[in-house]
Amino acid sequence: MKVIICGAGQVGWQIARHLAGEKNDVTVVDTNAELVRRATETLDVQGVVGFASHPDVLASAGARDADMIIAATHSDEVNMVCCQIAQAAFNVTRKIARIRDQSYLETGYSDLYTLDRLAIDVIISPEREVAEAALQRLAAPATFDTEVFMGGRAQLLGIQLTEDCPVLNTPLRQLNDLFPTLRAIVVGLRRGDRLFAPDPDDQLLAEDQIYVFTHSEDVNRCLEVFGKKNQKQERIVIIGGGNVGLTVAQALEARSGRMRAKIIEKSRSIAERAADSLQRTIVLNGDGMDMDLLAEAAVDRADAVLAVTDDDKTNILVSVRAKQAGCPLAIALVNDPTLAPLMAPLDIDAYINPRATTVSSILRHIRHGRVRGVYSIGDAEAELIEAQVLSTSPISGKLIRDIDFPEGVLVGAVMRGDKVMKPTAEMRVEASDVIALFAMAKDVPEVERLLQVSIDFF
Structure with missing residues (x-):
């Protein structure tokens, strides 16, 4: 896929890092030559210095055969014009714009963003994304990170472990025996500076940060298991x-x-x-x-x-x-x-982290296909991907134990119909199931291959 990213700031750089790491053809455009140089030297991307809203600059960036343009400069107006020119002059199929000023986002003006007016397919509002993240933190005050999945039926919880955690030094495989009815899986573990997908024999230590994927009905019980209490915020x-x-x-x-x-x-x-x-x-x-x-x-x-x-x-x-x-x-x-x-x-x-919430939101729209949700974890170190299983997928019809997932990938949950189930080695993944996967950044391309996700343009 050929993608042009307008704006080489924090958000643009992170999106470029994600897409370039997945072997996409990425070009970064910015007026700041130093930011463009940093991107081209540290990432496998091409760079163009200039105003992203200028047709000749977009042409130099390869807009004539681009599949997507992501306008994430610091100016709402520049982002809008980028998308408009990408459509009118180059017929770019998919256009995503970051819009910050709330006056552009009022419901009374939503009909502005149509093909015959302002040709923007997806609008990302960092302020609204951050506000939603703040509300989620308030709803789960015992966590340092949280995100909702599977239509609100499941949650990812980031939990900081302390000395009073009752399951310290317990191998993860034993948690299933201790709490057989708890619908929760530890999918990620940060120890020191290292984030990884844990093995069943790994033990939890004080000061660890863990990412737990759990059924929404089990959130409070899950927090108690790890020594936390969820109190009402009034x-x-x-x-x-x-x-x-x-x-x-x-x-x-x-x-x-x-x-x-x-x-x-x-x-x-x-x-x-x-x-x-x-x-x-x-x-x-x-x-x-x-x-x-x-x-x-x-x-x-x-x-x-x-x-x-x-x-x-x-x-x-x-x-x-x-x-x-x-x-x-x-x-x-x-x-x-x-x-x-x-x-x-x-x-x-x-x-x-506003950057992380914005990056997650943009990724959610980049990976259309059967991917329903993407959440970027840490400094773009890992992702929690929610996707629907296609009948043609290599994982369809297989037992979870027989699926050749990379080492850095763990299944958090499987939803069949409206029922969210805790995954087991003997569970068979069926077509139309919705599956939640924790994947280290380097393993995301292989996960998408297993899901056979293609980019769909609407």
Whole structure:
């Protein structure tokens, strides 16, 4: 597949890394020659320096025979024009644009994005993706990462193990004997800097980070098995009233129950906009770093603080101060992945990486075929892939034990009809089953071959 990626920033670079690693023909376009040079030197991609919205630049990038264009520059307008020119001048089949400004995304203007207007097939909104990730973290506060699969019937949970975990030093194969009715599988394990798919004989150690794929009905029990408790979040303090904070507050207001939120926003104009858009949420204008303001927001009695300003250091420091003030749960928005190792030492419970959420969203739309969902794990080290099994697939009709999966691949669950089942070696995979697979990045091409997934263009 021939793909043009407009924008060589963090998101563009990660998408290029994914696609180039899967032997696609990838060209990266950016006005910044240094970013293009970095991409071409570290990845198996071609590079073009120039404005991605200029027809001659797209032509130089190979738009005449490209299968897909992904517009992920920092400008919404440039991304829109890229897609429009890709359609009008080069008839590129599939066009994906990252759009950040919420005014472009209001439902009243959804008919703008049609073939005869703004020719964009898929719109990715980082703010909405991040807000959804924040809501998922709040729903599972004992986890550092979570994502929903199989139509909400299954979840991937990232769990940090501590000394009080009751199943430390227990081989994973014994968990099935200890908890035979628990529909959960440990599919990924991070020990130190290494992420891998564990063997049945691997034991769990304190400080390990594990990824568990579980039936949604078993989430609370699964957390208890690994020494965690899932408590209801009813009082939330949100630091930052921009697009992300506002979207989260609106979603919380829409939920029934006793959930109450407060927003602290430094900019007066943004605070006023948030106050006008919300009904029950209290909006305070001031610096989230101010301990007096945190006290006024009653952060010591809050169930969680969510720091989602546009500054990583502010989010981290506010989270630390909130924990010191007595808030039991702190979640921080962190753009810089090199800051992630600081989260545990600083006692920050979970963090959200906007780049990872955006990359996951784009991958979900790139791999159409029978792939229903893709979630990027860590620094694009692995993926959780949800796909429907085709009758022509090499795995259709086979027992799981007989399928020649690569070493870095584990089956998380199989859904047949509406029933989500815990996989066993004796389970037979049937056509039309939906299967969830944890795969290390290097094994993704082989997984797609086994699933016989082709790119479908709609």
